[in-house]
Amino acid sequence: MGKSLIYLNEDLASSIALRFAAQIVKQTGMKLQTIHVEEPEKEEQAGTGWVRRTWEQGLIEAGRDSVQRLLKTEKVDCSFAGEAKVVVGDPETAIMEELLHGIYDLYIEGYLNTPHSQDFHDLLATRRLRHMSCPVLIVKNLVPSNRVLFLLSEAVDSTQLIQDFTQLFSQAPERPPIEVTLFDYRFMETETLRFLDNGNSASPIHDAEKLLMEKGWGEPEVLIVQGTPEQAAHYLKDYGLVVSSYPTRTSPRAELIALIPNPVLLFKQAVQPEKE
């Protein structure tokens, strides 16, 4: 059975992430492993031997209590892989080590969206996400998980993205009732978002459409759209989870992923150049 790792703190972003993660792990048939990292203040890091071990143990107990309080408050209904892992140290290093040793299929964390897209780009640039070995789900808000939108562009290998996404659901006890949309985004400065004709059956989006149907996910809605990232982000608010590949830092798709308030599930792919 697959496993997801969720990074929790006792805060709003983690509450939202936990509630959304519970929906996703149920749909995929995975188990959820929680991790919390107690980051000591620099002036706190003193002592050796027994003194240090006692001090660390105190921090671990406090961290375990905070995760327990969060789990008790949120009362999520999903299957857990085990007790919360509580580590003292630097969160970047602790999460990377856990991912390396734990063999996870998905990493999840919460994020409160801001009007500045740079804040999200900075999150994607952190060591833990840059070196991530599995797909990453960043939960910005709580939305219904039964609407999934694949955000595609010429830089995304759409069939690979579909393969990777459906692989996540391969252990699901049954196919979840999810409505799927394929959204081919093309940047253009326009007054309003433009919806283009999707009649050309040779385009990669139609390969993705065929693949989804072959895998039993039904016929998706197909949209080819031109506009600014702001216009597209506004439109996508009506959808649920947005699935795409890791964007390069300066592309319009990266800007769109940063601006959307929806949760985003990102898969690593071989980097293909994106138009700036």
Place this chain on the structure above:
Amino acid sequence: MKILLAADIENYSYVAAQEAARFAVNTWADVTLLGLEHADKGTHEISQRLAKALNTYIEFFTAPSSPFAGFDDRSLVKQGDKTWEMTASGQEGRKKLRVLVRRGDALENILAQTWEDEPDFIVVGGAVAGKPEWLGEINLPQKLASTAPCSVLVVKEKKDPETVVCCLDHDHVSQESLEIINQLVTQHRAQLKVVGIADGKGLAGKVEAKMNEVLRYYTERGIRSWVELVKSEDLSQFARNASASSLIGLWLGKQSLLKKIFSKRMLEQLIGEAGSSVLILK
């Protein structure tokens, strides 16, 4: 819930009356409709124009299926030198509508009625820049929002907001204010965005906890709610941008930093420039 609707004869009051009526009919609120007239009318009877406007506003509340149904044989009875109260027969509905007229300084009269009625919130219309304003009183809605002891909804032009954006920086949120927002979101079929205001150290723990509570309250009621974090130094710009198409709500509690961020002048500016309605929650 108790609502005070303050209205004159201008178009913004017509729009505000429609908004207040939709709200009151859906929530079965107690309503006082306060008609306001200029002091230079002396001690004569109230003008035909105000009487006509009031009758129009009353119709918004008293449709046959409304809890305020029936309000016939209307007559304004003088109560004092500068006050009138409307009597009516046939109020078959479950709720009673109270209609009053006060002549004189509009702001003073609205505040006087507020102290008397103790409403949960006041509804007033906000004039579009360059159009006639409240009986010659410049920036009345802005002054009211700053001075009233209760929440104030300043209704701008008749436009359904796409989103109701509520900004929070403290942990005192009244049940009434949650219900006002709930109703406005439902009434306009809008989405809700709860914005936490972060200072230099980030979002305070108690604000996060309150935002989570607010989020849970609306999610349980099937209202799609978004959360966002805004730094205090960016808030006035954020509010100005959002107010073009969203109804902005500001929780101005006693312990609120928003009071410092939104000085009286900035609050007046926001209400004056907003393209959509503004809700000041207290």
